Amino acid sequence: MMPGSIQEASALLQKDEVTSVELTEALLARAKEKDNLNAYLELFEEDALAQAKEADRRRKNGESGNLLGIPLAIKDNILIEGKRAGAASKMLEHYTATYDATVISKLRGEGAVFIGRTNMDEFALGGSTENSAFGPTKNPHDEERVAGGTSGGSAAAVAAGLALGALGSDTGGSVRNPASFCGVVGLKPTYGAVSRSGLIAAVSSFDQIGPIANTVADTKLLFEAIRGRDPLDSTSTLGAVPVQKGKVIGVPANVKVGLDTDVEENFEHALKKLEGEGYEIRRDVALSSLAPSLASYYITNFAEVSTNLARFDGVRYGLHEEGEDLLGDYLKSRKAGFGPETRRRIILGTYVLSAGYYDAYYGKAAAARAALSADFKAAFEAIDFIATPTMPTPAFRIGEKADPLSLYLADVFTVPANLTGSPALSVPSGFVEREGKKLPVGIQFMAPHFGEDALLAVGVAFLGEPSLT
């Protein structure tokens, strides 16, 4: 019987009732059996078993640790030395990572086992994992639906029991969105809390690596293992943990716009439950600068994506297509290597950064972002948390949102945390029904910078998990 959480597995390992090799073998077998979900792009069978063996040896020698011997799934944009890492793109299909991401070195130190790399939207651009060059990941709750994105493979792997926990990355909701659609827990840490060294860059001023797990306690274990300042990422910082003892949750006044009716009911029910747990709900939180969030987010996203992806030129690494001259090499390599959404965003980024439009788009987006940050800061003087549904709907059908703009609009609740750098947590809040299938829905909490502990405590209270130590 597979343990349902990292904590459970860790207790069994410690009591010598199971070995890491046994856990890893069982998860690998299950992952192969559930191959149809397309959660993993590759299983690291041999390496994972070697790491598990080593973890068992370390434990025999008296070491202990919550992650020692725990099999984890890693998103395909996080580098593991010697393994392929491709950001689910044809551009990097045959690329082998030349070094470990800092989060990977940290997890190695803890003795974690990496069982495979998970599917995602190409270069972390999307919200459903449909932009993967290797096909969409299916939702374990209904295989005709998306798993969410961009960390869809990581969330599906955890939800389907193909890993005990996973790492994803969150640029505009990419950890929280699939966590919500798959019914698991996902944390986007404060910007700077976790090193980005070894994360394939999408939008450098938004990107954060975050854990996805079955429980809030597991999420905390993973977060504590990966956080911390890193000389290799100058934006990483220890940050001062805010004093947060209050139990006041603010709900933005216009939160209901665009919500599915049953998602709204679910959210209302969740707020009642929180009131029952002793939290005070305030519904009058005026965040006037929330309105232009999506526009500000996408302008910044396009701009930084076009800059970050300029490095893929078919010369130093990645796909190379032969052209007539050097320019021809660039044009052909980038045409063949990038998928449609990636190309669209690069071109849009080129547009918003062009001399004539820079002030009208990028300048205003930066102003809107600063205004929202100031708004959040002011709001957190009076309240301790902000709550919203994580997503306005449950998982949609694969192929349903063919028009790119409709997919962008689904990010309305998740992007403010990235714009303001705030930590945000999505926890499962029950189910709604679509075509006879029960689909998970998530609730999101946001907190002031470096307020992760308080945030995780709300998650624990909401789910009724034992208090965190």
Place this chain on the structure above:
Amino acid sequence: MIGDRDIEKLAALSRIELSPAERESLRADIEAILAYIGEIEKVPAGSASGVPPYSGLLNVMREDANPTPAGTYTERLLREVPERQGDYVKVKQVLTQR
């Protein structure tokens, strides 16, 4: 309004080759997306511009110390290069005669 010529120019600046069919579908998508993000116009200019979104983030300098011994990563990095000549990355001629 975004025209065909604009898309062509942006694609050239982005160093991406597009087929005519793709140019047209991109044009339609981009027009819709720009119309949406155009709501950013309502944000007053300079309202808070220049203010970095995160407080306490400064430019970080580091000591130029502990250099990696030459050759440590050479093979690992060159293995990823599409075309190499010895320990060099092989690139097509940059300047050409017209």
